[in-house]
Amino acid sequence: MPLRIVVLTKPVPDPAAAAERLGPDGRLDRAASPAVINGNDEYTLEAALKLVEAHGGEVALLAMAPPNAVETLRKGLAMGAHRGVLVTDPALAGSDYGATIAALVAALQGLEYDLVLAGFDSSDGVGGVIGAAVATKLGLPYLSSAAKVEPDPDAGTVRVRRISATGFDVLEAPMPALIVGTQLLGEPRYPSLKGIMAARQKEVATKSISDLGLDAGAVGAGAARTKVTGTEKPPARGATQVVRGSAEEGAKAIVDLLASRRLI
Amino acid sequence: MAAGAVWVVAEVAADGSLAKSSTEVATLARTLGEAAGGGSAGIVVAGDPAGAAAELAKYVGRVVAVAEPAAAGNAWAQVAAQRAAAILASESPATVLTGAGPDGRDVAGTTAALLDRPVLVNATAATWTEGGPSVEMSVFGGKLVTTSAFTDGEWGIVTVRPNVVTAEPAASAGAVENLAPEGDLSLPLVKVVDQVQEAAAALPIEEARLIVAGGRGVGGDEGFALVREIAEELGAAVGATRAAVDSGWIPYAQQIGQTGKIVKPQLYLALGISGAIQHKVGMQTAGTIIGVNRDPDAPIAEFADLLVVGDLFEVGKALLAELRARG
Numbered sequence: 001m002p003l004r005i006v007v008l009t010k011p012v013p014d015p016a017a018a019a020e021r022l023g024p025d026g027r028l029d030r031a032a033s034p035a036v037i038n039g040n041d042e043y044t045l046e047a048a049l050k051l052v053e054a055h056g057g058e059v060a061l062l063a064m065a066p067p068n069a070v071e072t073l074r075k076g077l078a079m080g081a082h083r084g085v086l087v088t089d090p091a092l093a094g095s096d097y098g099a100t101i102a103a104l105v106a107a108l109q110g111l112e113y114d115l116v117l118a119g120f121d122s123s124d125g126v127g128g129v130i131g132a133a134v135a136t137k138l139g140l141p142y143l144s145s146a147a148k149v150e151p152d153p154d155a156g157t158v159r160v161r162r163i164s165a166t167g168f169d170v171l172e173a174p175m176p177a178l179i180v181g182t183q184l185l186g187e188p189r190y191p192s193l194k195g196i197m198a199a200r201q202k203e204v205a206t207k208s209i210s211d212l213g214l215d216a217g218a219v220g221a222g223a224a225r226t227k228v229t230g231t232e233k234p235p236a237r238g239a240t241q242v243v244r245g246s247a248e249e250g251a252k253a254i255v256d257l258l259a260s261r262r263l264i
Numbered sequence: 265m266a267a268g269a270v271w272v273v274a275e276v277a278a279d280g281s282l283a284k285s286s287t288e289v290a291t292l293a294r295t296l297g298e299a300a301g302g303g304s305a306g307i308v309v310a311g312d313p314a315g316a317a318a319e320l321a322k323y324v325g326r327v328v329a330v331a332e333p334a335a336a337g338n339a340w341a342q343v344a345a346q347r348a349a350a351i352l353a354s355e356s357p358a359t360v361l362t363g364a365g366p367d368g369r370d371v372a373g374t375t376a377a378l379l380d381r382p383v384l385v386n387a388t389a390a391t392w393t394e395g396g397p398s399v400e401m402s403v404f405g406g407k408l409v410t411t412s413a414f415t416d417g418e419w420g421i422v423t424v425r426p427n428v429v430t431a432e433p434a435a436s437a438g439a440v441e442n443l444a445p446e447g448d449l450s451l452p453l454v455k456v457v458d459q460v461q462e463a464a465a466a467l468p469i470e471e472a473r474l475i476v477a478g479g480r481g482v483g484g485d486e487g488f489a490l491v492r493e494i495a496e497e498l499g500a501a502v503g504a505t506r507a508a509v510d511s512g513w514i515p516y517a518q519q520i521g522q523t524g525k526i527v528k529p530q531l532y533l534a535l536g537i538s539g540a541i542q543h544k545v546g547m548q549t550a551g552t553i554i555g556v557n558r559d560p561d562a563p564i565a566e567f568a569d570l571l572v573v574g575d576l577f578e579v580g581k582a583l584l585a586e587l588r589a590r591g
Contacts, residue, residue, distance in 0.1 A: 169456050183519075227414075238569060244573045250574050250582065255583070
């Protein structure tokens with residue numbers, strides 16, 4: 001039995017480029033920050049690709065982002081995802097969590113799937129609440145903090161190793177289900193040259209909010225129920241003392257600092 | 265406006281006690297509740313909530329304890345969130361707080377969806393301002409601090425990052441009310457079919473006052489033994505970068521950074537760690553940061569208080585000797 005898997009994929013400002021800044025409206029200036037697929041979403045994508053390699057089936061990427069995110073999604077397609085769905089609409093700009101959840105839920109209602117996979121959180125906002133909220137709205141079984149995902153397509157169930165404080169719990173639920181994954185799912189693959197070529201031909205369907213049956217007044221900045229009231233740079237750390245010399249001198253400098261700050 | 269209480273939905277540890285992060289969140293709920301004027305309250309949902317509820321009552325004015333059989337033997341967060349949502353729906357809270365760890369965020373996402381409430385995430389601080397919480401968040405890997413609020417007249421859910429509030433019991437304990445669970449659970453239950461304990465649980469790094477961490481530069485198991493020795497001498501927890509975890513030198517539970525844990529110890533001693541952004545986001549708010557690195561131009565040179573340039577084995581061994589000499 002082949003598996004149909006949807007991977008929630010968030011384009012985020014590239015943390016390595018360190019070019020993030022907010023515009024005067026308190027929103028991310030997307031033109032200033034090159035976008036990449038959120039790092040945690042690459043782990044769940046890798047897990048999805050391995051599962052369809054083992055069971056057969058299809059991996060679809062689902063994102064909500066500005067129109068140029070098609071190019072960001074190409075990397076996921078080059079890794080091996082079969083197609084993409086991009087929810088994009090000028091009316092979505094400035095959406096809060098509630099509107100984002102509503103848009104993802106509406107898009108998922110138009111897709112067929114056995115599993116929806118989401119990353120542990122996103123590198124920009126570090127929220128990690130979207131997966132639980134989407135599962136709740138769709139009435140799907142929700143399995144989080146997954147280190148391993150083992151579907152049994154014939155039985156129609158899925159088992160997940162959920163990381164616990166002391167080891168892991170094994171969870172089981174019927175499919176379809178929504179799973180939030182972690183880094184322990186495994187190192188994401190690099191796209192091959194062949195994959196990169198193939199990705200150019202793969203379909204990324206775009207959906208506007210009217211395609212999804214959502215009301216423009218219910219999403220975007222106007223409908224947001226949270227607002228940014230201020231931004232500032234975090235306080236700078238003091239100057240760095242650099243010690244070069246013998247190992248003993250280095251060790252003494254460490255012990256002196258620890259003692260002066262009463263850490264030993 | 266007659267303000268309701270600031271509520272906390274508490275998390276329960278495996279042994280039935282109150283999670284440490286919930287003592288912090290509850291302390292913040294009490295501070296905000298006093299400023300808002302409606303006081304503070306908490307919810308504990310567990311198979312046997314008595315122990316955690318008594319503990320939570322030390323921090324907030326009122327605790328509602330729900331003995332929910334389904335909370336044991338099933339994934340906890342969504343069960344707890346459904347019972348919490350039913351209570352919150354009839355209480356008109358001033359705002360609701362949860363932890364921002366794995367269980368807290370699951371509770372927050374589920375409760376927000378059930379009650380259709382807005383969410384602010386990963387708070388590093390919060391004050392009560394103009395009738396609602398003013399929430400500080402660290403975004404883009406700590407490069408910016410934003411302040412956010414709910415729009416007028418809304419109450420919402422705020423997840424609070426571990427280690428940003430110092431837990432402090434109230435002068436007098438609050439009252440505990442026991443509430444029987446009412447009605448069916450509408451969301452599908454997710455069964456726990458097995459619980460596996462892994463090798464000796466290390467000191468949780470999120471709770472450590474001192475951390476000694478190793479990165480790629482440590483080079484292997486032998487190098488990590490030295491990291492552990494130094495940690496032991498200092499009474500510190502052992503942390504690591506993703507590279508060290510990927511190499512199998514240390515379990516994922518000890519990983520600090522973007523895809524690991526975010527920590528805020530008083531001391532972060534980084535051995536063989538370059539300080540790349542993915543690691544920096546997990547430890548940059550530590551009180552004192554000391555690096556030992558062969559490369560004087562490694563990124564950690566930009567945010568450490570002290571950088572010792574040198575071979576980490578030589579410096580590490582000399583450090584161990586120096587610490588032992590002090591007794």
